Amino acid sequence: MVIRMDNVAIVVDDLNEAVxxxxxxxxxxxxxxxxxxxxxxxxxGLDGIRSDIVLMRTPDGHGRVELTKYHAxxxxxxGENPSPNTLGLHRVxxxxxxxxxVVSRLRAxxxxxxxxxxxxxxxxxLCYLRGPAGIVVALAEQIG
Numbered sequence: 001m002v003i004r005m006d007n008v009a010i011v012v013d014d015l016n017e018a019v020x021x022x023x024x025x026x027x028x029x030x031x032x033x034x035x036x037x038x039x040x041x042x043x044x045g046l047d048g049i050r051s052d053i054v055l056m057r058t059p060d061g062h063g064r065v066e067l068t069k070y071h072a073x074x075x076x077x078x079g080e081n082p083s084p085n086t087l088g089l090h091r092v093x094x095x096x097x098x099x100x101x102v103v104s105r106l107r108a109x110x111x112x113x114x115x116x117x118x119x120x121x122x123x124x125x126l127c128y129l130r131g132p133a134g135i136v137v138a139l140a141e142q143i144g
Contacts, residue, residue, distance in 0.1 A: 007055065007064035008092055012133040015069040019054050021109045021132050022065060025094060025102065027056035030064065048072050058094070065092065081134050084114065091128060093138035099125050102139055106131065119143070 012018040023029065032054045040049045050071040057064050084090060096102045099117055106129060114128040114136070125141040 004062075007066045008089075009053075009066040009068055010092075010133065010135055011068050011070060011075055012135075013069070013075065014132060015052055015054060015067060017109070018067045018132045018135075019056070021106065021111070022056045022067070024105050024109055025137070026059055026096075027065060028059065030055040030057040035068075046073055078134070081130060082136075084128060084136055091136040091138045093140060096139050096141050099127060099139050099141035103127065103129065106137075111137070 010018070019029065032052065034050075034052055036050045040051075041047050052069045052071070054067045055064055056067065078086075078088070103111070103113065103117065109131070111129045111131050114130060117125055117127040120126050121144075123142065123144040125143055126138065128136055128138050131137050
C-alpha cells in the first residue's frame with residue numbers, strides 16, 4: 001500500500017537554471033547530493049552513474065521535485081519540445097495564488113506559454129508553460 005508520493009524526478013541539462021526556475025515558482029531548496037556508485041547503478045539499471053540532484057519542496061511541505069543532472073552516462077533527449085499529448089509523463093501541475101504574477105516571473109527564466117491563460121468554468125484560471133529542459137508545467141489559480 002502506498003503511503004504517499006515522495007517526489008517527481010526531472011532530468012535537466014542545466015541544474016542551476018532548473019533550480020532557479022523552480023525557486024521562482026516558490027519551491028524551496030531541501031537538499032542536494034552527488035549520486036554514484038554500485039548501489040545507484042543497480043537501482044537505476046545503468047552502469048557508471050554520476051549525477052547531481054537537488055530536491056525542491058513545495059511550500060506546504062507535501063510535494064517534492066527532484067532535479068537531476070546526469071554527468072554519466074550522458075542523458076538522452078526525448079526530442080525537442082515534445083507536445084503535451086506525447087506518451088509518458090505529461091506535465092507537473094502547481095496550485096498558485098496569482099497566475100499572472102507567476103507566469104511573468106517564470107518568463108524571466110525562459111518559460112513560454114504553450115497556449116493562453118484560460119478560465120475553466122469560473123473555478124480555475126489555468127495555463128501550460130514550457131520550462132527548462134522542455135518540462136511542461138501547468139499552473140492553476142482557484143478563482144471560484
